[in-house]
Amino acid sequence: MECSVVDGEELLGLLEELLGAVGLGVLGGAGQVEVRRRDEQVLGLGGRERVAHEAVRLYLREIGRWPLLDAEGEVSLARRLEAGEAARLRLAVADADERPGLQGLVADGIEARRCLIQANLRLVVSIAKRYVGRGMLLLDLIQEGNLGLMRAVEKFDHSKGFKFSTYATWWIRQAITRAIADQARTIRIPVHMVETMNKVLRAQRQLVQELEREPSVAEVASKVDLSPERVREIYRLAQDPLSLDSPVGEEDDSHLSDFIEDLRAEVPGDVAIRDLLRLAVSEALDHLNERERDVMRLRFGLDGEGEVHTLEEVGRAFGVTRERIRQIESKTLAKLRHPERSRKLRDYLDDD
Known part of the structure; x- marks a missing residue:
């Protein structure tokens, strides 16, 4: 049975792939849907929420058709699934006489898998409801939980004596919590950090x-046995990010970014002063010979890159000792202190 989308609504297609994989369809006629839509409009439900609500309602009605299994039924289906998997592996080397029987076992195993999944779809919904409000729609949580259920069917070992629902619960929870960690936030947070965050918020x-x-x-x-600094960091991570384009006020003509200071932006006046200072330094260095200029640029980061070098580094660059560079530096600074050369530079010093 193929899965269908009621009245072409977009959100009903969220479960289409998974429902089709287990042979489910969607019940309910267009008339029933329309009546409920009118009821929900009276209740004030929004368009997206209304469609999601109807999709969940139809899905729950559909999965309610399938009976629950007792322990004996689970073991029986698990054995059929196991036999089908073994037959599938043997098909690759089986001769012509064996193939029909093996193909029958494979088909029976596929049917057993479908029945085991269908009988536990309500378990997925009951678990998914506990995670509503964590950044994902219930439909998405159910979809991820169904993937975990399918994984549990593949890994279940009936010979260990556990109920399938007990075993599947772990896989369903894991699939849902990992999906929340990966998809619910604009900025992904590692799974282990999400678990710590949930622990702190629960406390x-x-x-x-x-x-x-x-x-x-x-x-x-104190309750979660973490440092206060760590808890503050977790509180910060738990906050939802805001878009800088979020409107502020009722007129929608202002955005959040308009009210946040850009600390990296330079004040035009400061830029002009820095350019004038750079020009004054360059003019002062023009009174020196080439070697003295190069030493000053390297020692004080005046080469345009702003990187200051030690006496040792400058000495290696010129092939002389650090003491010789110190002598050149001392002599050059004395030249630059001459009132005629330092007059313009003094204007940029603080009054203090």
Whole structure:
């Protein structure tokens, strides 16, 4: 049975691939959908939320058709699936006489896999509901949980004596939590950090209930056995990013970026003063010979790159000792201190 999209609504297609993989369709006629839409318009639901709500309703009704399994039924399906997988591997080397029987076992294993998945789709929904409000729609959470369920079916070993639902719960939770860590945030945060963040936020909520007030950073840090600095960092990471293009005010003619200072931007007056200072330094250096100019540029970062070099480094560049460079530097600075050469530069010194 192929999965269909009710009335062409976009969000109903979110489960199309997974529903098709397990042979599910979507129930409900156009008339029923339209009646519910009118009811929801009265309740004030938005367009996107209304479609998502209807999609979940139809999906829950569809998966409710499939009966739950007892322990015996789970083991029976798991054995059929196991036999089908073994037959699939044998098909590659089987002769013509064996192939029909093996193909039958493969088909039966595929059917058993479908039945095991269908019978546990409600488990996925019950787990996905616990993660609503963490940055992903319920439909997306269900979709990721279904992927985890399919993985659990592939890995399940009935011979260990565990119930399939107990085993599948871990895989479903893992798939959902990893999806939240990877997709829910604009800036991805590593999975281990998301787990720590959830631990801190959970402790904060517990303390709010116990203390009947907002707990301090130190109180939260003590409860989760982390340093206060680490908790502050986690609080910062937990904040949702804001777009610089977010409108501010009711007129929508101002944006958040208009009110944030750009610390990297240079004040035009400072740029002009720096250019004049660079020109004055260049004029002062013109009174020196070439070697003295080069030594000054390297020692004080006047070569345009702003990198200051040690006496040792300058000495290696000129092939002389560091003491000789120190002598040249001392002599050159004495020249530059002459009132005629230093007059323009003194104007840029602080009054202090």
